[in-house]
Amino acid sequence: MKKGFDFLFPALLGLALLGLWEWIVAARQIPVYVLPAPSAIAAAFADNFTSLMLSLLATLQVTVIAFIAALTAGVAMAILFSQSRLAERTLYPYAVILQVTPVVAIAPLILIWVGFDRVETALVLIAALVAFFPILSNTTLGLKSADFNLLELMRLYGASRWQILWRLQLPTAIPYLLGALKIAGGLALIGAVVAEFVAGSGTATGLAWRIIEAGNRLQIATMFAALMLLAVLGVTIFAALSALEYFLLRHWHESVLKPGR
Amino acid sequence: MSLLTLRQVGKRFDNGTEALSGLSFSVDQGDFVSLLGPSGCGKSTALRLIAGLIAPDYGDVVWQTERPETGFVFQEPTLxxxxxxxxxxxxxxxxxxxxxxxxxxxxxxxxxxxxxxxxxxxxxxxxxxxxxxxxxxxxxxxxxPKLLLMDEPFAALDEITRAGLNDDLLALAREDGITVIFVTHSVMESAYLSSRVLVMSPRPGRITAEIALTPGPHDRLSQEFAQAQARVAAALLEAA
Incomplete structure:
Protein backbone atom coordinates (compact mmCIF):
# COMPACT_ATOMS: atom_id res chain seq x y z
CA MET A 1 0.00 0.00 0.00
CA LYS A 2 2.79 2.36 1.02
CA LYS A 3 4.68 1.43 -2.15
CA GLY A 4 1.61 2.46 -4.17
CA PHE A 5 1.61 5.92 -2.59
CA ASP A 6 5.36 6.24 -3.15
CA PHE A 7 4.61 5.96 -6.83
CA LEU A 8 1.22 7.67 -6.93
CA PHE A 9 2.10 11.06 -5.44
CA PRO A 10 5.15 11.81 -7.59
CA ALA A 11 3.14 10.73 -10.65
CA LEU A 12 0.24 13.03 -9.73
CA LEU A 13 2.62 15.93 -9.17
CA GLY A 14 4.22 15.28 -12.57
CA LEU A 15 0.84 15.24 -14.33
CA ALA A 16 -0.22 18.44 -12.58
CA LEU A 17 2.98 20.22 -13.59
CA LEU A 18 2.62 19.06 -17.22
CA GLY A 19 -0.97 20.34 -17.26
CA LEU A 20 0.09 23.70 -15.82
CA TRP A 21 2.90 23.94 -18.39
CA GLU A 22 0.52 23.18 -21.28
CA TRP A 23 -1.98 25.76 -19.97
CA ILE A 24 0.61 28.55 -19.47
CA VAL A 25 2.08 28.04 -22.96
CA ALA A 26 -1.42 28.17 -24.50
CA ALA A 27 -2.72 31.01 -22.35
CA ARG A 28 0.28 33.30 -22.84
CA GLN A 29 0.84 32.20 -26.44
CA ILE A 30 4.52 31.47 -25.86
CA PRO A 31 6.14 30.74 -29.25
CA VAL A 32 7.25 27.15 -29.80
CA TYR A 33 10.91 28.20 -30.38
CA VAL A 34 11.04 29.60 -26.81
CA LEU A 35 9.08 27.04 -24.79
CA PRO A 36 7.19 24.26 -26.55
CA ALA A 37 4.14 22.79 -24.80
CA PRO A 38 4.29 19.14 -23.64
CA SER A 39 1.97 18.23 -26.53
CA ALA A 40 4.43 19.78 -29.01
CA ILE A 41 7.33 17.88 -27.41
CA ALA A 42 5.36 14.63 -27.68
CA ALA A 43 4.70 15.37 -31.35
CA ALA A 44 8.40 16.10 -31.97
CA PHE A 45 9.28 12.89 -30.21
CA ALA A 46 6.92 10.91 -32.43
CA ASP A 47 8.19 12.64 -35.62
CA ASN A 48 11.86 11.96 -34.79
CA PHE A 49 11.32 8.64 -33.08
CA THR A 50 13.82 6.57 -35.12
CA SER A 51 16.68 9.06 -35.08
CA LEU A 52 16.18 9.81 -31.38
CA MET A 53 16.18 6.11 -30.54
CA LEU A 54 19.37 5.56 -32.56
CA SER A 55 20.96 8.46 -30.66
CA LEU A 56 19.76 7.01 -27.37
CA LEU A 57 21.41 3.71 -28.28
CA ALA A 58 24.66 5.48 -29.19
CA THR A 59 24.76 7.35 -25.85
CA LEU A 60 23.74 4.22 -23.94
CA GLN A 61 26.55 2.27 -25.59
CA VAL A 62 29.19 4.85 -24.68
CA THR A 63 27.85 5.06 -21.13
CA VAL A 64 27.75 1.30 -20.55
CA ILE A 65 31.20 0.63 -22.01
CA ALA A 66 32.67 3.54 -20.04
CA PHE A 67 30.95 2.32 -16.87
CA ILE A 68 32.33 -1.19 -17.25
CA ALA A 69 35.80 0.16 -18.01
CA ALA A 70 35.71 2.44 -14.95
CA LEU A 71 34.45 -0.44 -12.79
CA THR A 72 37.22 -2.76 -13.96
CA ALA A 73 40.00 -0.21 -13.66
CA GLY A 74 38.71 1.22 -10.36
CA VAL A 75 38.39 -2.16 -8.65
CA ALA A 76 41.71 -3.40 -10.06
CA MET A 77 43.52 -0.32 -8.80
CA ALA A 78 41.80 -0.50 -5.40
CA ILE A 79 42.95 -4.12 -5.06
CA LEU A 80 46.48 -3.04 -5.97
CA PHE A 81 46.30 -0.32 -3.30
CA SER A 82 45.08 -2.82 -0.71
CA GLN A 83 48.05 -5.09 -1.42
CA SER A 84 50.73 -2.43 -1.54
CA ARG A 85 50.95 0.71 0.59
CA LEU A 86 53.74 1.88 -1.70
CA ALA A 87 51.53 1.67 -4.79
CA GLU A 88 48.77 3.54 -2.97
CA ARG A 89 51.05 6.35 -1.81
CA THR A 90 52.62 6.66 -5.23
CA LEU A 91 49.50 6.58 -7.40
CA TYR A 92 46.72 8.02 -5.26
CA PRO A 93 47.75 11.68 -5.64
CA TYR A 94 47.59 11.32 -9.42
CA ALA A 95 44.15 9.76 -9.22
CA VAL A 96 43.06 12.78 -7.18
CA ILE A 97 44.57 15.20 -9.71
CA LEU A 98 42.65 13.43 -12.48
CA GLN A 99 39.49 13.70 -10.43
CA VAL A 100 39.71 17.39 -9.52
CA THR A 101 40.63 18.59 -13.01
CA PRO A 102 37.36 19.42 -14.80
CA VAL A 103 36.72 16.86 -17.51
CA VAL A 104 35.57 19.53 -19.96
CA ALA A 105 39.11 20.90 -19.80
CA ILE A 106 40.79 17.56 -20.50
CA ALA A 107 38.28 16.36 -23.09
CA PRO A 108 39.67 18.31 -26.09
CA LEU A 109 43.15 16.92 -25.41
CA ILE A 110 41.86 13.38 -25.27
CA LEU A 111 39.95 13.91 -28.52
CA ILE A 112 43.12 15.15 -30.22
CA TRP A 113 45.29 12.33 -28.86
CA VAL A 114 42.84 9.53 -29.62
CA GLY A 115 42.00 11.13 -32.95
CA PHE A 116 38.75 12.29 -34.53
CA ASP A 117 38.70 9.18 -36.67
CA ARG A 118 38.17 7.15 -33.50
CA VAL A 119 35.82 9.51 -31.73
CA GLU A 120 33.81 6.68 -30.09
CA THR A 121 36.94 5.54 -28.23
CA ALA A 122 37.61 9.08 -27.08
CA LEU A 123 34.04 9.45 -25.81
CA VAL A 124 34.31 6.20 -23.83
CA LEU A 125 37.65 7.29 -22.37
CA ILE A 126 36.30 10.65 -21.23
CA ALA A 127 33.15 9.15 -19.70
CA ALA A 128 35.18 6.42 -17.97
CA LEU A 129 37.51 9.04 -16.54
CA VAL A 130 34.59 10.79 -14.86
CA ALA A 131 33.13 7.56 -13.44
CA PHE A 132 36.43 6.08 -12.30
CA PHE A 133 37.26 7.99 -9.12
CA PRO A 134 34.28 7.22 -6.87
CA ILE A 135 34.75 3.53 -7.64
CA LEU A 136 38.45 3.66 -6.79
CA SER A 137 38.01 5.68 -3.64
CA ASN A 138 35.05 3.76 -2.20
CA THR A 139 36.44 0.32 -3.04
CA THR A 140 39.78 1.26 -1.49
CA LEU A 141 37.98 2.31 1.69
CA GLY A 142 35.88 -0.88 1.65
CA LEU A 143 38.89 -3.19 1.25
CA LYS A 144 40.48 -1.52 4.29
CA SER A 145 37.35 -1.84 6.42
CA ALA A 146 37.59 -5.58 7.05
CA ASP A 147 36.79 -6.72 10.59
CA PHE A 148 40.10 -6.85 12.45
CA ASN A 149 39.18 -9.93 14.51
CA LEU A 150 38.15 -11.85 11.39
CA LEU A 151 41.45 -10.85 9.81
CA GLU A 152 43.37 -12.22 12.82
CA LEU A 153 41.24 -15.37 12.82
CA MET A 154 42.05 -16.01 9.17
CA ARG A 155 45.74 -15.45 9.84
CA LEU A 156 45.55 -17.93 12.73
CA TYR A 157 44.20 -20.50 10.28
CA GLY A 158 47.09 -19.80 7.93
CA ALA A 159 45.14 -17.86 5.29
CA SER A 160 47.13 -16.54 2.34
CA ARG A 161 46.93 -12.92 1.15
CA TRP A 162 44.79 -14.07 -1.72
CA GLN A 163 42.38 -15.93 0.60
CA ILE A 164 42.08 -12.88 2.86
CA LEU A 165 41.40 -10.69 -0.17
CA TRP A 166 38.83 -13.04 -1.68
CA ARG A 167 37.03 -14.23 1.45
CA LEU A 168 37.19 -11.14 3.66
CA GLN A 169 38.27 -7.91 2.02
CA LEU A 170 36.25 -8.14 -1.20
CA PRO A 171 32.96 -9.14 0.47
CA THR A 172 33.48 -6.30 2.98
CA ALA A 173 34.01 -3.88 0.10
CA ILE A 174 30.88 -4.91 -1.84
CA PRO A 175 28.45 -2.47 -0.13
CA TYR A 176 30.98 0.35 -0.54
CA LEU A 177 31.44 -0.55 -4.21
CA LEU A 178 27.69 -0.69 -4.83
CA GLY A 179 27.26 2.74 -3.28
CA ALA A 180 29.95 4.05 -5.60
CA LEU A 181 28.34 2.39 -8.64
CA LYS A 182 25.11 4.33 -8.17
CA ILE A 183 27.13 7.55 -8.34
CA ALA A 184 29.41 6.29 -11.12
CA GLY A 185 26.47 5.22 -13.32
CA GLY A 186 25.14 8.76 -13.37
CA LEU A 187 28.63 10.18 -13.81
CA ALA A 188 29.32 7.92 -16.80
CA LEU A 189 26.20 9.29 -18.49
CA ILE A 190 27.19 12.88 -17.67
CA GLY A 191 30.69 12.14 -18.96
CA ALA A 192 29.32 10.70 -22.20
CA VAL A 193 27.13 13.77 -22.77
CA VAL A 194 29.92 16.23 -21.94
CA ALA A 195 32.26 14.35 -24.27
CA GLU A 196 29.72 14.54 -27.10
CA PHE A 197 29.30 18.26 -26.54
CA VAL A 198 33.06 18.75 -26.72
CA ALA A 199 33.43 16.48 -29.75
CA GLY A 200 30.72 18.57 -31.35
CA SER A 201 30.97 18.26 -35.13
CA GLY A 202 29.01 15.71 -37.13
CA THR A 203 31.16 12.77 -35.96
CA ALA A 204 29.06 12.23 -32.84
CA THR A 205 25.67 10.55 -33.06
CA GLY A 206 24.43 10.52 -29.45
CA LEU A 207 21.66 12.39 -27.67
CA ALA A 208 23.92 15.33 -26.79
CA TRP A 209 24.64 15.88 -30.45
CA ARG A 210 20.91 15.68 -31.16
CA ILE A 211 20.41 18.49 -28.62
CA ILE A 212 23.13 20.68 -30.21
CA GLU A 213 21.81 20.05 -33.69
CA ALA A 214 18.18 20.75 -32.74
CA GLY A 215 19.29 23.88 -30.88
CA ASN A 216 21.13 25.16 -33.94
CA ARG A 217 17.99 24.65 -36.01
CA LEU A 218 15.74 26.18 -33.32
CA GLN A 219 13.82 22.88 -33.06
CA ILE A 220 13.29 23.42 -29.36
CA ALA A 221 10.63 20.70 -29.06
CA THR A 222 13.09 18.09 -30.40
CA MET A 223 15.67 19.42 -27.93
CA PHE A 224 13.23 18.80 -25.09
CA ALA A 225 12.46 15.32 -26.41
CA ALA A 226 16.17 14.43 -26.42
CA LEU A 227 16.56 15.95 -22.95
CA MET A 228 13.67 13.88 -21.68
CA LEU A 229 15.26 10.71 -23.07
CA LEU A 230 18.51 11.58 -21.28
CA ALA A 231 16.63 11.96 -17.99
CA VAL A 232 14.83 8.66 -18.54
CA LEU A 233 18.15 6.97 -19.32
CA GLY A 234 19.73 8.40 -16.16
CA VAL A 235 16.86 7.27 -13.97
CA THR A 236 16.89 3.79 -15.58
CA ILE A 237 20.61 3.39 -14.89
CA PHE A 238 20.09 4.44 -11.27
CA ALA A 239 17.14 2.08 -10.85
CA ALA A 240 19.04 -0.84 -12.39
CA LEU A 241 22.01 -0.29 -10.07
CA SER A 242 19.71 0.06 -7.05
CA ALA A 243 18.10 -3.26 -7.99
CA LEU A 244 21.53 -4.86 -8.28
CA GLU A 245 22.42 -3.48 -4.84
CA TYR A 246 19.26 -4.91 -3.31
CA PHE A 247 19.83 -8.28 -4.97
CA LEU A 248 23.41 -8.61 -3.72
CA LEU A 249 22.84 -7.31 -0.19
CA ARG A 250 19.33 -8.61 0.51
CA HIS A 251 20.42 -11.33 2.95
CA TRP A 252 22.82 -9.53 5.15
CA HIS A 253 23.37 -5.81 4.90
CA GLU A 254 21.83 -3.38 7.37
CA SER A 255 20.89 -0.99 4.56
CA VAL A 256 18.49 -3.50 3.01
CA LEU A 257 17.13 -5.33 6.05
CA LYS A 258 14.03 -4.10 7.79
CA PRO A 259 14.46 -3.15 11.44
CA GLY A 260 13.01 -5.46 14.06
CA ARG A 261 13.99 -8.70 12.41
CA MET B 1 56.39 -31.85 29.95
CA SER B 2 53.58 -29.37 29.59
CA LEU B 3 51.75 -28.77 26.36
CA LEU B 4 52.66 -25.11 26.57
CA THR B 5 54.92 -23.01 28.80
CA LEU B 6 55.25 -19.24 28.94
CA ARG B 7 58.61 -18.19 30.41
CA GLN B 8 59.01 -14.64 31.67
CA VAL B 9 57.09 -13.24 28.73
CA GLY B 10 56.96 -9.46 28.31
CA LYS B 11 55.10 -7.34 25.79
CA ARG B 12 55.02 -3.60 25.32
CA PHE B 13 52.56 -1.92 22.97
CA ASP B 14 53.59 0.60 20.34
CA ASN B 15 52.30 3.44 22.53
CA GLY B 16 54.74 2.42 25.28
CA THR B 17 52.23 0.76 27.62
CA GLU B 18 53.69 -2.33 29.24
CA ALA B 19 50.98 -4.95 28.71
CA LEU B 20 52.74 -7.98 30.16
CA SER B 21 55.83 -8.30 32.30
CA GLY B 22 57.40 -11.55 33.47
CA LEU B 23 54.35 -13.64 32.67
CA SER B 24 55.03 -17.30 33.40
CA PHE B 25 52.68 -20.25 33.49
CA SER B 26 52.24 -23.62 31.90
CA VAL B 27 49.26 -25.52 30.60
CA ASP B 28 48.98 -29.30 30.50
CA GLN B 29 47.24 -31.41 27.93
CA GLY B 30 43.52 -31.57 28.75
CA ASP B 31 43.66 -28.63 31.20
CA PHE B 32 40.86 -26.12 31.38
CA VAL B 33 42.71 -22.99 32.46
CA SER B 34 41.08 -19.65 33.11
CA LEU B 35 42.97 -16.37 33.00
CA LEU B 36 41.06 -14.17 35.41
CA GLY B 37 41.64 -10.50 35.98
CA PRO B 38 40.24 -7.01 35.63
CA SER B 39 39.91 -5.27 32.27
CA GLY B 40 43.23 -4.14 30.86
CA CYS B 41 45.38 -6.67 32.70
CA GLY B 42 46.76 -8.15 29.48
CA LYS B 43 44.67 -11.32 29.39
CA SER B 44 43.76 -10.88 25.75
CA THR B 45 47.35 -10.01 24.89
CA ALA B 46 48.50 -13.24 26.53
CA LEU B 47 45.96 -15.18 24.44
CA ARG B 48 47.08 -13.55 21.21
CA LEU B 49 50.69 -14.35 22.07
CA ILE B 50 49.76 -18.00 22.53
CA ALA B 51 47.88 -17.94 19.22
CA GLY B 52 51.02 -16.64 17.54
CA LEU B 53 49.21 -13.52 16.30
CA ILE B 54 51.79 -11.33 18.05
CA ALA B 55 55.34 -12.06 19.19
CA PRO B 56 56.68 -11.35 22.71
CA ASP B 57 59.28 -8.62 23.18
CA TYR B 58 61.18 -10.93 25.52
CA GLY B 59 60.71 -14.34 27.09
CA ASP B 60 59.54 -17.49 25.31
CA VAL B 61 56.38 -19.32 24.44
CA VAL B 62 57.50 -22.95 24.42
CA TRP B 63 55.46 -25.78 22.93
CA GLN B 64 55.84 -29.45 23.79
CA THR B 65 56.24 -30.22 20.09
CA GLU B 66 54.59 -27.50 18.03
CA ARG B 67 51.39 -25.55 18.40
CA PRO B 68 48.56 -28.05 17.91
CA GLU B 69 45.53 -27.29 15.75
CA THR B 70 44.12 -24.21 17.46
CA GLY B 71 40.67 -22.65 17.54
CA PHE B 72 39.99 -19.07 18.62
CA VAL B 73 36.74 -17.63 19.92
CA PHE B 74 36.39 -13.88 20.46
CA GLN B 75 34.11 -11.92 22.76
CA GLU B 76 32.07 -10.95 19.71
CA PRO B 77 30.82 -13.78 17.49
CA THR B 78 32.96 -12.30 14.66
CA LEU B 79 30.99 -13.96 11.88
CA PRO B 145 41.24 -28.29 17.45
CA LYS B 146 43.37 -29.74 20.20
CA LEU B 147 43.67 -26.30 21.79
CA LEU B 148 40.86 -23.78 22.15
CA LEU B 149 41.64 -20.15 22.99
CA MET B 150 38.63 -18.19 24.19
CA ASP B 151 38.65 -14.45 24.86
CA GLU B 152 35.69 -13.61 27.15
CA PRO B 153 33.41 -15.48 24.74
CA PHE B 154 30.23 -15.27 26.81
CA ALA B 155 30.68 -11.83 28.37
CA ALA B 156 27.99 -10.22 26.23
CA LEU B 157 25.36 -12.90 26.83
CA ASP B 158 22.60 -13.09 29.40
CA GLU B 159 23.07 -15.29 32.48
CA ILE B 160 20.86 -18.19 31.36
CA THR B 161 22.32 -18.42 27.85
CA ARG B 162 25.75 -18.19 29.39
CA ALA B 163 25.10 -21.05 31.83
CA GLY B 164 23.89 -23.28 28.98
CA LEU B 165 26.95 -22.53 26.88
CA ASN B 166 29.24 -23.17 29.87
CA ASP B 167 27.85 -26.71 30.23
CA ASP B 168 28.04 -27.38 26.49
CA LEU B 169 31.63 -26.16 26.38
CA LEU B 170 32.69 -28.38 29.30
CA ALA B 171 31.11 -31.43 27.68
CA LEU B 172 32.76 -30.73 24.33
CA ALA B 173 36.20 -30.15 25.81
CA ARG B 174 35.95 -33.41 27.75
CA GLU B 175 34.63 -35.53 24.86
CA ASP B 176 37.26 -34.31 22.41
CA GLY B 177 40.12 -33.98 24.87
CA ILE B 178 40.52 -30.30 24.01
CA THR B 179 42.81 -28.14 26.11
CA VAL B 180 41.09 -24.81 26.80
CA ILE B 181 42.60 -21.47 27.78
CA PHE B 182 39.71 -19.26 28.76
CA VAL B 183 39.98 -15.54 29.41
CA THR B 184 37.27 -14.08 31.64
CA HIS B 185 36.61 -11.41 34.23
CA SER B 186 33.84 -13.42 35.88
CA VAL B 187 34.68 -15.16 39.16
CA MET B 188 31.68 -17.43 38.86
CA GLU B 189 32.44 -18.50 35.33
CA SER B 190 36.10 -19.24 36.03
CA ALA B 191 35.20 -21.25 39.14
CA TYR B 192 32.55 -23.20 37.25
CA LEU B 193 34.63 -24.14 34.23
CA SER B 194 38.24 -24.45 35.26
CA SER B 195 40.55 -27.06 36.58
CA ARG B 196 42.92 -24.17 37.28
CA VAL B 197 42.39 -20.44 37.63
CA LEU B 198 45.33 -18.09 37.04
CA VAL B 199 44.70 -14.71 38.60
CA MET B 200 46.34 -11.80 36.81
CA SER B 201 47.19 -8.34 38.12
CA PRO B 202 46.92 -5.30 35.87
CA ARG B 203 49.61 -3.09 34.29
CA PRO B 204 51.84 -4.81 33.66
CA GLY B 205 50.07 -8.17 33.62
CA ARG B 206 51.53 -11.09 35.50
CA ILE B 207 50.22 -14.09 37.46
CA THR B 208 49.62 -13.34 41.13
CA ALA B 209 47.81 -16.49 42.22
CA GLU B 210 47.06 -19.98 41.00
CA ILE B 211 44.08 -21.91 42.27
CA ALA B 212 43.49 -25.60 41.55
CA LEU B 213 39.84 -26.58 41.44
CA THR B 214 37.70 -29.67 40.95
CA PRO B 215 36.86 -29.70 37.24
CA GLY B 216 33.27 -28.75 36.35
CA PRO B 217 30.39 -29.05 35.85
CA HIS B 218 29.14 -28.22 39.34
CA ASP B 219 25.86 -27.88 41.09
CA ARG B 220 25.60 -24.11 40.94
CA LEU B 221 23.70 -23.98 44.24
CA SER B 222 26.01 -26.32 46.19
CA GLN B 223 28.12 -25.35 49.17
CA GLU B 224 31.24 -26.69 47.44
CA PHE B 225 30.76 -24.42 44.47
CA ALA B 226 30.15 -21.43 46.73
CA GLN B 227 33.43 -22.18 48.48
CA ALA B 228 35.30 -22.52 45.19
CA GLN B 229 33.94 -19.14 44.11
CA ALA B 230 34.96 -17.62 47.44
CA ARG B 231 38.53 -18.89 47.02
CA VAL B 232 38.77 -17.41 43.54
CA ALA B 233 37.21 -14.12 44.63
CA ALA B 234 39.62 -13.83 47.57
CA ALA B 235 42.63 -14.33 45.28
CA LEU B 236 41.29 -11.75 42.84
CA LEU B 237 40.76 -9.16 45.60
CA GLU B 238 44.25 -9.78 46.91
CA ALA B 239 45.72 -9.14 43.47
CA ALA B 240 43.97 -5.79 43.07
Missing amino acids: MPWADALTNARLPLDLKHVPRGEGNDRAAAALARMGLSGFESAYPRELSGGMKMRVSIARALASK
Missing part, protein backbone atom coordinates in the same frame (compact mmCIF):
# COMPACT_ATOMS: atom_id res chain seq x y z
CA MET B 80 30.99 -13.03 8.22
CA PRO B 81 27.62 -11.25 7.85
CA TRP B 82 27.43 -12.08 4.12
CA ALA B 83 27.70 -15.83 4.70
CA ASP B 84 25.21 -18.31 6.21
CA ALA B 85 25.93 -20.32 9.35
CA LEU B 86 27.28 -23.32 7.44
CA THR B 87 29.70 -21.21 5.38
CA ASN B 88 30.83 -19.41 8.54
CA ALA B 89 31.48 -22.68 10.36
CA ARG B 90 33.32 -24.02 7.31
CA LEU B 91 35.77 -21.10 7.15
CA PRO B 92 38.82 -22.80 8.73
CA LEU B 93 38.30 -25.80 6.45
CA ASP B 94 37.95 -23.63 3.35
CA LEU B 95 41.17 -21.85 4.25
CA LYS B 96 42.92 -25.21 4.48
CA HIS B 97 41.49 -26.27 1.09
CA VAL B 98 39.43 -29.13 2.52
CA PRO B 99 37.17 -30.38 -0.33
CA ARG B 100 33.77 -28.68 -0.30
CA GLY B 101 31.71 -31.83 0.36
CA GLU B 102 33.81 -32.93 3.31
CA GLY B 103 33.93 -29.34 4.58
CA ASN B 104 30.14 -29.11 4.49
CA ASP B 105 29.77 -32.38 6.39
CA ARG B 106 32.22 -31.38 9.09
CA ALA B 107 30.79 -27.87 9.45
CA ALA B 108 27.23 -29.25 9.63
CA ALA B 109 28.34 -31.76 12.28
CA ALA B 110 29.96 -28.95 14.30
CA LEU B 111 26.77 -26.88 14.07
CA ALA B 112 24.74 -29.91 15.14
CA ARG B 113 26.95 -30.39 18.20
CA MET B 114 26.23 -26.78 19.15
CA GLY B 115 22.50 -27.46 18.84
CA LEU B 116 22.10 -25.59 15.55
CA SER B 117 20.78 -28.34 13.26
CA GLY B 118 18.36 -26.76 10.82
CA PHE B 119 20.03 -23.35 10.99
CA GLU B 120 22.73 -24.12 8.40
CA SER B 121 21.41 -21.61 5.87
CA ALA B 122 20.50 -18.89 8.40
CA TYR B 123 22.41 -15.64 8.12
CA PRO B 124 24.01 -14.15 11.26
CA ARG B 125 21.51 -11.28 11.21
CA GLU B 126 18.70 -13.82 11.67
CA LEU B 127 20.24 -15.41 14.77
CA SER B 128 20.14 -14.38 18.44
CA GLY B 129 23.30 -13.39 20.32
CA GLY B 130 23.60 -16.83 21.91
CA MET B 131 23.08 -18.62 18.59
CA LYS B 132 25.70 -16.46 16.91
CA MET B 133 28.14 -17.39 19.64
CA ARG B 134 27.26 -21.04 19.05
CA VAL B 135 28.10 -20.64 15.36
CA SER B 136 31.38 -19.02 16.39
CA ILE B 137 32.23 -22.02 18.61
CA ALA B 138 31.11 -24.43 15.88
CA ARG B 139 33.54 -22.70 13.53
CA ALA B 140 36.33 -23.26 16.06
CA LEU B 141 35.29 -26.94 16.43
CA ALA B 142 35.09 -27.59 12.69
CA SER B 143 38.87 -27.66 12.39
CA LYS B 144 39.01 -30.35 15.14
